[in-house]
Amino acid sequence: MKKLLKPMVIAAAATMAFSATAFAGTSSPYSLNINGKAANGEVLVLVPLRETAEQLGFKVSYNKGTILVDDGIMHTNLTIGENSYQVVTSNPDLVGMSAPFSLSSAPVMTNGKTYVPIELFVPLTGNDSSIIKTDGSAISISKKADTKNEDVQIPNPLTEHETLADLAKTVGFDVTLPTLDKAYKETAFIDISGTTADVRFADGEDTITFRKAKGSDDISGDNKTYKENKTIAVKDVSVSVKGNDGINTATWQKDGFTYSFSSDKAMTQDALVKAIENLF
Template sequence: MKKTISMMMALAVAGSMAATAMAANDEPMVIAPVPNTQSQQAQMKIVIKGQTTSLQTISVNGCTMVPVRAVAEALGYTVKWDAAKKAINLNTKETQCDLRIGDNSYVVYTAIEGMIGMSAPFSLGAAPIIKDGSTYVPVDLFVPLCGNDPAVVKVSGDTITIDPDATTEDGDSGQIPNPLTVHNSLAELAKAVGFDIKAPIVPAGYQADAYIDISGELAEVFYTKGEDTLVYRVGCGEGDNSGVYETYKTTKTVNVKGISVEMRGNDKVNVAVWSNGGFAYSVSSEQGISETEVAAVVSSAL
Protein backbone atom coordinates (compact mmCIF):
# COMPACT_ATOMS: atom_id res chain seq x y z
CA MET A 1 0.00 0.00 0.00
CA LYS A 2 1.00 3.61 -0.36
CA LYS A 3 3.11 5.01 2.43
CA THR A 4 0.36 7.23 3.84
CA ILE A 5 -2.00 4.29 4.22
CA SER A 6 0.73 2.06 5.64
CA MET A 7 1.59 4.56 8.35
CA MET A 8 -2.05 5.14 9.26
CA MET A 9 -2.70 1.40 9.52
CA ALA A 10 0.29 1.03 11.81
CA LEU A 11 -0.85 3.93 13.99
CA ALA A 12 -4.41 2.66 14.08
CA VAL A 13 -3.38 -0.32 16.12
CA ALA A 14 -1.70 2.03 18.57
CA GLY A 15 -4.67 4.41 18.67
CA SER A 16 -7.74 2.25 19.15
CA MET A 17 -7.90 2.59 22.81
CA ALA A 18 3.32 9.57 20.18
CA ALA A 19 14.99 15.29 21.23
CA THR A 20 17.04 14.79 24.00
CA ALA A 21 15.75 13.39 27.24
CA MET A 22 15.65 15.95 30.06
CA ALA A 23 16.64 15.28 33.63
CA ALA A 24 13.78 14.53 36.02
CA ASN A 25 14.31 17.70 38.02
CA ASP A 26 13.62 19.80 34.90
CA GLU A 27 9.92 19.19 35.51
CA PRO A 28 8.22 21.59 37.93
CA MET A 29 7.44 20.26 41.37
CA VAL A 30 3.78 21.29 41.20
CA ILE A 31 1.67 22.07 38.14
CA ALA A 32 -1.74 20.79 39.14
CA PRO A 33 -2.85 19.29 42.44
CA VAL A 34 -3.19 15.55 42.59
CA PRO A 35 -6.93 14.79 42.34
CA ASN A 36 -8.81 13.98 45.53
CA THR A 37 -9.76 10.73 43.88
CA GLN A 38 -6.25 9.42 44.53
CA SER A 39 -6.46 6.38 46.75
CA GLN A 40 -4.06 4.28 48.71
CA GLN A 41 -2.75 1.24 46.89
CA ALA A 42 -0.27 -1.38 47.94
CA GLN A 43 2.96 -0.71 46.08
CA MET A 44 3.32 -2.82 42.96
CA LYS A 45 6.60 -4.08 41.60
CA ILE A 46 7.32 -2.91 38.02
CA VAL A 47 9.28 -5.20 35.70
CA ILE A 48 10.33 -3.66 32.38
CA LYS A 49 11.79 -5.85 29.62
CA GLY A 50 12.68 -8.47 32.19
CA GLN A 51 14.38 -6.05 34.59
CA THR A 52 12.89 -5.44 38.05
CA THR A 53 12.85 -1.74 38.91
CA SER A 54 12.47 0.27 42.11
CA LEU A 55 9.78 2.51 40.57
CA GLN A 56 6.70 3.42 42.58
CA THR A 57 3.04 3.24 41.52
CA ILE A 58 0.03 5.29 42.60
CA SER A 59 -3.70 4.82 42.07
CA VAL A 60 -6.17 7.41 40.73
CA ASN A 61 -9.84 6.54 40.23
CA GLY A 62 -8.84 2.92 40.63
CA CYS A 63 -6.37 3.32 37.74
CA THR A 64 -2.79 2.17 38.31
CA MET A 65 -0.38 4.98 37.42
CA VAL A 66 3.35 4.71 36.74
CA PRO A 67 6.12 7.35 36.37
CA VAL A 68 6.12 8.05 32.66
CA ARG A 69 9.70 9.30 32.22
CA ALA A 70 11.41 6.33 33.80
CA VAL A 71 9.19 3.75 32.11
CA ALA A 72 9.28 5.43 28.69
CA GLU A 73 13.06 5.84 28.70
CA ALA A 74 13.46 2.18 29.69
CA LEU A 75 11.41 1.33 26.60
CA GLY A 76 13.60 3.45 24.31
CA TYR A 77 11.58 6.68 24.18
CA THR A 78 13.14 10.10 24.52
CA VAL A 79 11.12 12.36 26.80
CA LYS A 80 10.80 16.12 26.42
CA TRP A 81 9.00 18.43 28.87
CA ASP A 82 7.34 21.61 27.53
CA ALA A 83 6.81 23.95 30.49
CA ALA A 84 4.77 26.48 28.48
CA LYS A 85 2.24 23.87 27.38
CA LYS A 86 2.53 21.77 30.54
CA ALA A 87 3.00 18.83 28.21
CA ILE A 88 5.34 15.92 27.63
CA ASN A 89 6.36 14.44 24.29
CA LEU A 90 7.44 10.79 24.03
CA ASN A 91 9.33 9.92 20.85
CA THR A 92 11.03 6.83 19.41
CA LYS A 93 11.77 8.53 16.04
CA GLU A 94 9.09 6.24 14.60
CA THR A 95 6.07 6.98 16.77
CA GLN A 96 5.35 9.66 19.33
CA CYS A 97 2.73 10.74 21.84
CA ASP A 98 1.87 14.05 23.50
CA LEU A 99 0.65 14.12 27.11
CA ARG A 100 -0.94 17.11 28.83
CA ILE A 101 -1.23 17.39 32.58
CA GLY A 102 -4.87 17.04 33.61
CA ASP A 103 -6.07 16.05 30.10
CA ASN A 104 -7.48 12.53 29.75
CA SER A 105 -7.09 12.53 25.97
CA TYR A 106 -4.25 10.71 24.23
CA VAL A 107 -3.15 10.40 20.61
CA VAL A 108 -0.34 8.45 18.92
CA TYR A 109 1.19 9.75 15.69
CA THR A 110 4.15 9.25 13.39
CA ALA A 111 7.57 10.72 14.15
CA ILE A 112 8.95 9.84 10.71
CA GLU A 113 9.78 12.95 8.70
CA GLY A 114 7.76 13.36 5.53
CA MET A 115 5.03 10.96 6.61
CA ILE A 116 1.59 11.67 8.09
CA GLY A 117 -0.31 9.30 10.33
CA MET A 118 -2.30 9.80 13.50
CA SER A 119 -4.67 7.80 15.66
CA ALA A 120 -8.05 9.11 16.74
CA PRO A 121 -7.91 10.61 20.26
CA PHE A 122 -8.62 8.08 23.00
CA SER A 123 -9.13 8.20 26.78
CA LEU A 124 -7.76 6.04 29.56
CA GLY A 125 -8.71 5.65 33.21
CA ALA A 126 -7.16 8.95 34.30
CA ALA A 127 -5.30 12.03 33.08
CA PRO A 128 -1.54 12.53 33.57
CA ILE A 129 -0.73 14.08 36.95
CA ILE A 130 2.38 15.29 38.75
CA LYS A 131 3.20 13.98 42.20
CA ASP A 132 6.41 14.62 44.11
CA GLY A 133 8.09 16.02 40.98
CA SER A 134 7.28 13.06 38.72
CA THR A 135 4.58 12.75 36.07
CA TYR A 136 2.38 9.67 36.35
CA VAL A 137 0.25 8.15 33.58
CA PRO A 138 -2.02 5.10 33.41
CA VAL A 139 0.12 2.03 32.87
CA ASP A 140 -2.28 1.00 30.09
CA LEU A 141 -0.90 3.86 27.96
CA PHE A 142 2.03 1.59 27.11
CA VAL A 143 -0.28 -0.86 25.36
CA PRO A 144 -1.12 1.51 22.44
CA LEU A 145 2.38 3.00 22.53
CA CYS A 146 3.90 -0.43 21.97
CA GLY A 147 1.54 -1.58 19.22
CA ASN A 148 -1.71 -2.25 21.09
CA ASP A 149 -1.25 -5.91 21.91
CA PRO A 150 -2.72 -6.29 25.44
CA ALA A 151 0.07 -8.74 26.29
CA VAL A 152 2.50 -5.79 26.48
CA VAL A 153 1.20 -4.87 29.96
CA LYS A 154 0.46 -7.72 32.34
CA VAL A 155 -0.68 -7.40 35.95
CA SER A 156 -0.23 -10.43 38.14
CA GLY A 157 -0.66 -10.12 41.90
CA ASP A 158 1.57 -7.26 43.04
CA THR A 159 3.67 -7.22 39.86
CA ILE A 160 3.27 -5.20 36.66
CA THR A 161 5.23 -6.53 33.69
CA ILE A 162 5.82 -4.28 30.68
CA ASP A 163 7.33 -6.05 27.66
CA PRO A 164 7.05 -4.37 24.22
CA ASP A 165 7.93 -7.67 22.53
CA ALA A 166 5.16 -9.66 24.21
CA THR A 167 2.44 -11.00 21.92
CA THR A 168 -0.99 -12.43 22.50
CA GLU A 169 -1.36 -16.09 21.68
CA ASP A 170 -3.46 -16.89 18.62
CA GLY A 171 -7.13 -17.13 19.43
CA ASP A 172 -6.98 -14.83 22.45
CA SER A 173 -10.04 -12.57 22.19
CA GLY A 174 -8.27 -9.86 24.18
CA GLN A 175 -6.58 -8.52 21.06
CA ILE A 176 -8.03 -5.11 20.20
CA PRO A 177 -9.09 -4.92 16.53
CA ASN A 178 -7.75 -2.36 14.09
CA PRO A 179 -10.29 0.53 14.02
CA LEU A 180 -9.34 1.70 10.50
CA THR A 181 -10.91 0.34 7.34
CA VAL A 182 -9.68 1.39 3.91
CA HIS A 183 -12.31 1.77 1.16
CA ASN A 184 -12.12 2.05 -2.61
CA SER A 185 -14.32 5.11 -3.12
CA LEU A 186 -16.07 7.99 -1.40
CA ALA A 187 -19.42 6.27 -1.88
CA GLU A 188 -18.13 3.12 -0.20
CA LEU A 189 -16.76 5.21 2.68
CA ALA A 190 -20.12 7.01 3.10
CA LYS A 191 -21.92 3.67 3.27
CA ALA A 192 -19.52 2.46 5.98
CA VAL A 193 -20.04 5.49 8.25
CA GLY A 194 -23.75 5.81 7.57
CA PHE A 195 -23.94 9.41 6.32
CA ASP A 196 -23.47 11.23 3.03
CA ILE A 197 -20.10 12.78 2.27
CA LYS A 198 -19.74 15.43 -0.42
CA ALA A 199 -16.48 15.42 -2.34
CA PRO A 200 -14.64 18.57 -1.19
CA ILE A 201 -13.13 21.05 -3.60
CA VAL A 202 -9.44 20.69 -2.77
CA PRO A 203 -6.57 22.87 -4.02
CA ALA A 204 -5.31 22.24 -7.55
CA GLY A 205 -2.90 19.34 -7.88
CA TYR A 206 -4.14 17.28 -4.93
CA GLN A 207 -5.37 13.80 -5.81
CA ALA A 208 -7.49 11.46 -3.65
CA ASP A 209 -5.16 8.85 -2.19
CA ALA A 210 -7.18 6.95 0.43
CA TYR A 211 -10.70 6.66 1.82
CA ILE A 212 -10.72 5.52 5.46
CA ASP A 213 -13.27 5.10 8.22
CA ILE A 214 -12.20 5.17 11.86
CA SER A 215 -14.28 2.79 13.96
CA GLY A 216 -17.19 3.25 11.55
CA GLU A 217 -17.77 6.73 12.96
CA LEU A 218 -15.25 9.16 11.45
CA ALA A 219 -14.70 9.51 7.70
CA GLU A 220 -11.23 10.48 6.52
CA VAL A 221 -10.04 11.20 2.99
CA PHE A 222 -6.36 11.64 2.11
CA TYR A 223 -5.36 13.88 -0.80
CA THR A 224 -1.71 13.97 -1.87
CA LYS A 225 0.36 16.43 -3.85
CA GLY A 226 4.08 15.78 -4.00
CA GLU A 227 5.31 15.44 -0.41
CA ASP A 228 2.22 17.03 1.13
CA THR A 229 -0.91 15.22 2.31
CA LEU A 230 -4.18 17.02 2.90
CA VAL A 231 -6.50 15.23 5.34
CA TYR A 232 -10.26 15.88 5.23
CA ARG A 233 -12.38 14.53 8.11
CA VAL A 234 -16.13 14.39 8.68
CA GLY A 235 -17.96 12.96 11.68
CA CYS A 236 -21.19 13.31 13.62
CA GLY A 237 -21.30 15.91 16.40
CA GLU A 238 -19.36 19.12 16.94
CA GLY A 239 -15.86 20.20 17.90
CA ASP A 240 -12.31 19.64 16.67
CA ASN A 241 -11.91 16.20 15.07
CA SER A 242 -8.64 17.01 13.26
CA GLY A 243 -6.43 15.10 15.69
CA VAL A 244 -3.78 17.83 15.23
CA TYR A 245 -2.29 19.18 18.47
CA GLU A 246 0.50 21.39 17.13
CA THR A 247 0.76 24.99 18.31
CA TYR A 248 0.78 27.51 15.45
CA LYS A 249 1.65 31.19 15.24
CA THR A 250 -1.86 32.34 14.46
CA THR A 251 -5.40 31.26 15.28
CA LYS A 252 -8.42 33.11 14.00
CA THR A 253 -12.09 32.58 13.21
CA VAL A 254 -13.41 33.34 9.72
CA ASN A 255 -17.03 33.37 8.52
CA VAL A 256 -17.56 31.31 5.38
CA LYS A 257 -21.14 31.50 4.08
CA GLY A 258 -22.47 31.74 7.62
CA ILE A 259 -20.22 29.00 8.98
CA SER A 260 -17.71 29.86 11.72
CA VAL A 261 -14.37 28.33 10.73
CA GLU A 262 -11.37 28.26 13.07
CA MET A 263 -8.12 28.49 11.12
CA ARG A 264 -4.74 27.73 12.67
CA GLY A 265 -1.39 27.98 10.99
CA ASN A 266 1.95 29.62 10.45
CA ASP A 267 2.42 31.31 7.06
CA LYS A 268 -0.61 29.45 5.67
CA VAL A 269 -3.56 27.58 7.15
CA ASN A 270 -2.38 24.22 8.50
CA VAL A 271 -5.61 23.25 10.26
CA ALA A 272 -9.21 24.40 9.82
CA VAL A 273 -12.16 23.09 11.86
CA TRP A 274 -15.87 23.83 11.71
CA SER A 275 -19.29 22.37 12.52
CA ASN A 276 -22.52 22.46 10.54
CA GLY A 277 -25.82 20.58 10.55
CA GLY A 278 -24.87 18.19 13.32
CA PHE A 279 -21.52 17.26 11.76
CA ALA A 280 -17.92 18.20 12.61
CA TYR A 281 -15.44 18.87 9.81
CA SER A 282 -11.71 19.49 9.54
CA VAL A 283 -9.03 19.86 6.90
CA SER A 284 -5.32 19.78 7.67
CA SER A 285 -2.10 20.05 5.71
CA GLU A 286 1.48 20.00 6.95
CA GLN A 287 2.62 22.45 4.26
CA GLY A 288 -0.53 24.55 4.59
CA ILE A 289 -3.09 25.94 2.15
CA SER A 290 -4.53 29.44 1.67
CA GLU A 291 -7.63 30.84 3.35
CA THR A 292 -9.31 30.97 -0.06
CA GLU A 293 -8.60 27.27 -0.56
CA VAL A 294 -10.00 26.49 2.90
CA ALA A 295 -13.14 28.47 2.07
CA ALA A 296 -13.58 26.36 -1.08
CA VAL A 297 -13.41 23.16 0.99
CA VAL A 298 -15.93 24.52 3.51
CA SER A 299 -18.33 25.74 0.81
CA SER A 300 -18.24 22.42 -1.03
CA ALA A 301 -19.37 20.61 2.14
CA LEU A 302 -22.58 22.68 2.50
Protein backbone atom coordinates in the same frame (compact mmCIF):
# COMPACT_ATOMS: atom_id res chain seq x y z
CA MET B 1 12.67 -5.83 31.84
CA LYS B 2 10.08 -5.71 34.62
CA LYS B 3 9.17 -2.93 36.99
CA LEU B 4 6.68 -2.95 39.85
CA LEU B 5 4.72 0.27 39.77
CA LYS B 6 3.25 2.42 42.47
CA PRO B 7 0.29 3.76 40.52
CA MET B 8 -2.14 6.51 41.19
CA VAL B 9 -5.54 4.83 41.35
CA ILE B 10 -8.47 7.19 40.96
CA ALA B 11 -12.19 6.84 40.49
CA ALA B 12 -13.87 8.44 37.52
CA ALA B 13 -17.37 8.74 36.17
CA ALA B 14 -18.55 6.34 33.54
CA THR B 15 -18.02 9.01 30.89
CA MET B 16 -14.27 8.62 31.41
CA ALA B 17 -14.28 4.99 30.29
CA PHE B 18 -12.28 3.95 27.22
CA SER B 19 -13.38 5.37 23.91
CA ALA B 20 -14.04 3.12 20.94
CA THR B 21 -10.55 3.75 19.66
CA ALA B 22 -8.80 2.99 22.93
CA PHE B 23 -6.64 -0.09 23.28
CA ALA B 24 -8.74 -2.73 25.04
CA GLY B 25 -7.71 -5.25 27.64
CA THR B 26 -5.90 -2.87 29.98
CA SER B 27 -8.65 -1.55 32.25
CA SER B 28 -8.09 -1.65 36.00
CA PRO B 29 -9.08 -4.72 38.07
CA TYR B 30 -9.93 -2.44 40.96
CA SER B 31 -13.47 -1.58 42.01
CA LEU B 32 -14.81 1.16 44.25
CA ASN B 33 -17.21 0.68 47.16
CA ILE B 34 -18.78 3.63 48.95
CA ASN B 35 -20.44 2.91 52.30
CA GLY B 36 -20.44 -0.77 51.44
CA LYS B 37 -22.07 -0.33 48.04
CA ALA B 38 -20.43 -0.67 44.64
CA ALA B 39 -20.04 2.70 42.92
CA ASN B 40 -21.24 3.13 39.38
CA GLY B 41 -17.99 4.26 37.80
CA GLU B 42 -14.63 3.33 36.38
CA VAL B 43 -11.44 3.11 38.44
CA LEU B 44 -8.49 4.44 36.49
CA VAL B 45 -4.83 3.56 36.94
CA LEU B 46 -2.34 6.34 36.25
CA VAL B 47 1.39 5.67 36.49
CA PRO B 48 4.35 8.07 36.84
CA LEU B 49 5.42 8.80 33.28
CA ARG B 50 9.17 9.33 33.63
CA GLU B 51 9.80 6.46 36.05
CA THR B 52 7.76 4.00 33.98
CA ALA B 53 8.96 5.12 30.55
CA GLU B 54 12.66 5.19 31.45
CA GLN B 55 12.50 1.71 32.98
CA LEU B 56 11.02 0.53 29.66
CA GLY B 57 13.81 2.08 27.63
CA PHE B 58 12.21 5.39 26.62
CA LYS B 59 13.56 8.90 27.04
CA VAL B 60 11.20 11.59 28.31
CA SER B 61 11.74 15.25 27.46
CA TYR B 62 9.66 18.36 28.10
CA ASN B 63 9.45 21.33 25.72
CA LYS B 64 7.04 24.25 26.10
CA GLY B 65 4.16 22.21 27.49
CA THR B 66 4.67 19.20 25.22
CA ILE B 67 6.15 15.93 26.46
CA LEU B 68 8.05 13.66 24.07
CA VAL B 69 8.33 9.94 24.88
CA ASP B 70 10.80 8.27 22.53
CA ASP B 71 12.90 5.08 22.39
CA GLY B 72 14.33 5.73 18.93
CA ILE B 73 11.71 3.60 17.20
CA MET B 74 8.41 4.45 18.90
CA HIS B 75 7.43 8.03 19.72
CA THR B 76 4.50 9.96 21.13
CA ASN B 77 3.90 13.60 22.08
CA LEU B 78 1.70 14.30 25.09
CA THR B 79 0.05 17.44 26.44
CA ILE B 80 -1.11 17.77 30.04
CA GLY B 81 -4.90 17.84 30.17
CA GLU B 82 -5.45 16.71 26.55
CA ASN B 83 -6.96 13.24 26.13
CA SER B 84 -5.66 12.82 22.60
CA TYR B 85 -2.85 10.41 21.81
CA GLN B 86 -1.01 9.33 18.68
CA VAL B 87 1.83 6.82 18.38
CA VAL B 88 4.41 7.10 15.61
CA THR B 89 7.10 4.66 14.51
CA SER B 90 10.23 5.53 12.54
CA ASN B 91 10.64 1.92 11.39
CA PRO B 92 10.19 2.15 7.58
CA ASP B 93 8.79 -1.40 7.46
CA LEU B 94 5.81 -0.54 9.68
CA VAL B 95 2.79 1.75 9.45
CA GLY B 96 4.12 5.17 10.35
CA MET B 97 1.36 6.69 12.48
CA SER B 98 -1.66 5.51 14.42
CA ALA B 99 -4.97 7.30 14.15
CA PRO B 100 -5.57 9.75 17.04
CA PHE B 101 -7.13 7.93 19.98
CA SER B 102 -8.36 8.59 23.51
CA LEU B 103 -7.52 6.65 26.66
CA SER B 104 -9.09 6.46 30.10
CA SER B 105 -7.63 9.84 31.05
CA ALA B 106 -5.57 12.74 29.81
CA PRO B 107 -2.03 13.10 31.20
CA VAL B 108 -2.16 14.87 34.56
CA MET B 109 0.44 16.59 36.72
CA THR B 110 0.44 16.53 40.50
CA ASN B 111 3.18 17.66 42.87
CA GLY B 112 5.44 18.28 39.89
CA LYS B 113 5.14 14.72 38.55
CA THR B 114 3.36 13.69 35.35
CA TYR B 115 1.02 10.68 35.41
CA VAL B 116 -0.43 8.89 32.38
CA PRO B 117 -2.91 6.01 31.92
CA ILE B 118 -1.02 2.75 32.24
CA GLU B 119 -2.56 1.50 28.98
CA LEU B 120 -0.54 4.10 27.01
CA PHE B 121 2.40 1.69 27.18
CA VAL B 122 0.48 -0.98 25.29
CA PRO B 123 0.70 0.73 21.86
CA LEU B 124 4.14 2.11 22.70
CA THR B 125 5.55 -1.38 23.24
CA GLY B 126 3.83 -3.36 20.50
CA ASN B 127 0.08 -3.55 21.25
CA ASP B 128 0.26 -6.61 23.48
CA SER B 129 -2.00 -5.91 26.47
CA SER B 130 -0.51 -8.89 28.34
CA ILE B 131 2.52 -6.73 29.19
CA ILE B 132 0.41 -5.33 32.06
CA LYS B 133 -0.29 -7.77 34.91
CA THR B 134 -1.79 -7.50 38.37
CA ASP B 135 -1.09 -9.55 41.46
CA GLY B 136 -3.21 -8.46 44.37
CA SER B 137 -2.43 -4.80 44.93
CA ALA B 138 0.74 -4.87 42.78
CA ILE B 139 0.79 -3.91 39.11
CA SER B 140 3.69 -4.94 36.89
CA ILE B 141 4.55 -3.98 33.34
CA SER B 142 7.21 -5.65 31.21
CA LYS B 143 8.63 -5.09 27.75
CA LYS B 144 9.81 -7.89 25.50
CA ALA B 145 13.54 -7.80 24.85
CA ASP B 146 13.03 -7.77 21.09
CA THR B 147 10.20 -5.21 21.00
CA LYS B 148 12.39 -2.73 19.10
CA ASN B 149 12.69 -5.20 16.26
CA GLU B 150 10.15 -7.43 14.58
CA ASP B 151 7.62 -7.51 17.42
CA VAL B 152 6.78 -3.79 17.24
CA GLN B 153 3.59 -3.45 15.22
CA ILE B 154 1.09 -0.62 14.88
CA PRO B 155 -2.06 -2.08 13.37
CA ASN B 156 -2.99 -0.24 10.20
CA PRO B 157 -6.22 1.65 11.00
CA LEU B 158 -6.69 2.75 7.38
CA THR B 159 -8.97 0.95 4.91
CA GLU B 160 -9.25 2.28 1.37
CA HIS B 161 -12.53 2.15 -0.59
CA GLU B 162 -13.32 2.32 -4.28
CA THR B 163 -16.05 4.96 -4.00
CA LEU B 164 -17.36 7.65 -1.68
CA ALA B 165 -20.56 5.64 -1.30
CA ASP B 166 -18.61 2.63 -0.03
CA LEU B 167 -16.81 4.84 2.47
CA ALA B 168 -20.07 6.37 3.71
CA LYS B 169 -21.59 2.92 4.14
CA THR B 170 -18.64 1.79 6.27
CA VAL B 171 -18.57 4.80 8.60
CA GLY B 172 -22.35 4.95 8.84
CA PHE B 173 -23.01 8.56 7.83
CA ASP B 174 -23.20 10.70 4.69
CA VAL B 175 -20.03 12.44 3.54
CA THR B 176 -20.43 15.70 1.60
CA LEU B 177 -17.19 16.84 0.01
CA PRO B 178 -15.73 20.36 0.06
CA THR B 179 -15.83 22.42 -3.13
CA LEU B 180 -12.35 22.56 -4.66
CA ASP B 181 -10.80 23.88 -7.82
CA LYS B 182 -11.24 21.44 -10.71
CA ALA B 183 -7.47 20.86 -10.72
CA TYR B 184 -7.89 18.86 -7.51
CA LYS B 185 -8.78 15.23 -8.12
CA GLU B 186 -10.06 12.74 -5.56
CA THR B 187 -7.22 10.28 -4.94
CA ALA B 188 -8.42 8.17 -1.99
CA PHE B 189 -11.52 7.31 0.04
CA ILE B 190 -10.35 5.98 3.42
CA ASP B 191 -11.95 5.00 6.70
CA ILE B 192 -9.89 5.25 9.88
CA SER B 193 -10.80 2.49 12.31
CA GLY B 194 -14.30 2.37 10.78
CA THR B 195 -15.27 5.63 12.49
CA THR B 196 -13.63 8.47 10.56
CA ALA B 197 -14.11 9.31 6.88
CA ASP B 198 -10.89 10.53 5.25
CA VAL B 199 -10.93 11.79 1.66
CA ARG B 200 -7.73 12.87 -0.13
CA PHE B 201 -7.40 15.30 -3.05
CA ALA B 202 -4.35 16.28 -5.08
CA ASP B 203 -3.53 18.74 -7.86
CA GLY B 204 0.07 17.69 -8.53
CA GLU B 205 1.54 20.23 -6.12
CA ASP B 206 -0.73 20.15 -3.10
CA THR B 207 -2.54 17.44 -1.15
CA ILE B 208 -5.75 18.18 0.76
CA THR B 209 -7.22 15.89 3.41
CA PHE B 210 -10.85 16.20 4.49
CA ARG B 211 -12.15 14.25 7.50
CA LYS B 212 -15.48 13.75 9.23
CA ALA B 213 -16.44 11.69 12.30
CA LYS B 214 -19.04 11.59 15.04
CA GLY B 215 -18.20 13.47 18.22
CA SER B 216 -16.22 16.59 19.02
CA ASP B 217 -12.57 15.52 19.15
CA ASP B 218 -9.89 17.05 16.94
CA ILE B 219 -9.46 14.45 14.18
CA SER B 220 -7.00 16.40 12.04
CA GLY B 221 -3.97 14.54 13.37
CA ASP B 222 -2.02 17.80 13.00
CA ASN B 223 0.03 18.37 16.15
CA LYS B 224 2.48 20.85 14.62
CA THR B 225 3.15 24.23 16.15
CA TYR B 226 2.15 27.14 13.90
CA LYS B 227 2.69 30.88 14.04
CA GLU B 228 -0.99 31.67 13.71
CA ASN B 229 -3.97 30.16 15.57
CA LYS B 230 -7.36 31.82 15.42
CA THR B 231 -11.10 31.29 15.01
CA ILE B 232 -13.10 32.45 12.01
CA ALA B 233 -16.84 32.31 11.26
CA VAL B 234 -18.16 30.42 8.25
CA LYS B 235 -21.88 31.09 8.15
CA ASP B 236 -22.98 30.25 11.73
CA VAL B 237 -20.09 27.90 12.54
CA SER B 238 -16.87 28.73 14.41
CA VAL B 239 -13.88 27.25 12.60
CA SER B 240 -10.49 26.97 14.32
CA VAL B 241 -7.63 27.56 11.89
CA LYS B 242 -3.87 27.41 12.18
CA GLY B 243 -0.92 27.79 9.85
CA ASN B 244 2.24 29.57 8.79
CA ASP B 245 1.72 32.42 6.33
CA GLY B 246 -1.77 31.13 5.59
CA ILE B 247 -4.03 28.31 6.76
CA ASN B 248 -2.80 24.73 6.88
CA THR B 249 -5.48 23.11 9.04
CA ALA B 250 -9.07 23.94 9.95
CA THR B 251 -11.30 22.11 12.44
CA TRP B 252 -14.92 22.56 13.49
CA GLN B 253 -17.95 20.79 14.97
CA LYS B 254 -21.57 20.84 13.82
CA ASP B 255 -24.69 18.76 14.49
CA GLY B 256 -22.89 16.03 16.45
CA PHE B 257 -20.01 15.66 13.97
CA THR B 258 -16.41 16.85 13.99
CA TYR B 259 -14.52 17.88 10.86
CA SER B 260 -11.03 18.75 9.69
CA PHE B 261 -9.63 20.19 6.48
CA SER B 262 -5.87 20.21 5.91
CA SER B 263 -3.70 21.45 3.06
CA ASP B 264 0.01 20.73 2.66
CA LYS B 265 0.38 24.19 1.13
CA ALA B 266 -1.00 27.05 3.20
CA MET B 267 -4.13 28.57 1.67
CA THR B 268 -5.76 31.94 2.14
CA GLN B 269 -8.76 32.41 4.40
CA ASP B 270 -10.95 33.24 1.39
CA ALA B 271 -9.90 30.02 -0.35
CA LEU B 272 -10.67 27.97 2.76
CA VAL B 273 -14.12 29.53 3.20
CA LYS B 274 -14.94 28.92 -0.46
CA ALA B 275 -13.85 25.28 -0.14
CA ILE B 276 -15.92 24.40 2.93
CA GLU B 277 -18.90 26.77 3.02
CA ASN B 278 -21.11 24.31 1.12
CA LEU B 279 -20.72 21.90 4.05
CA PHE B 280 -22.74 24.12 6.41
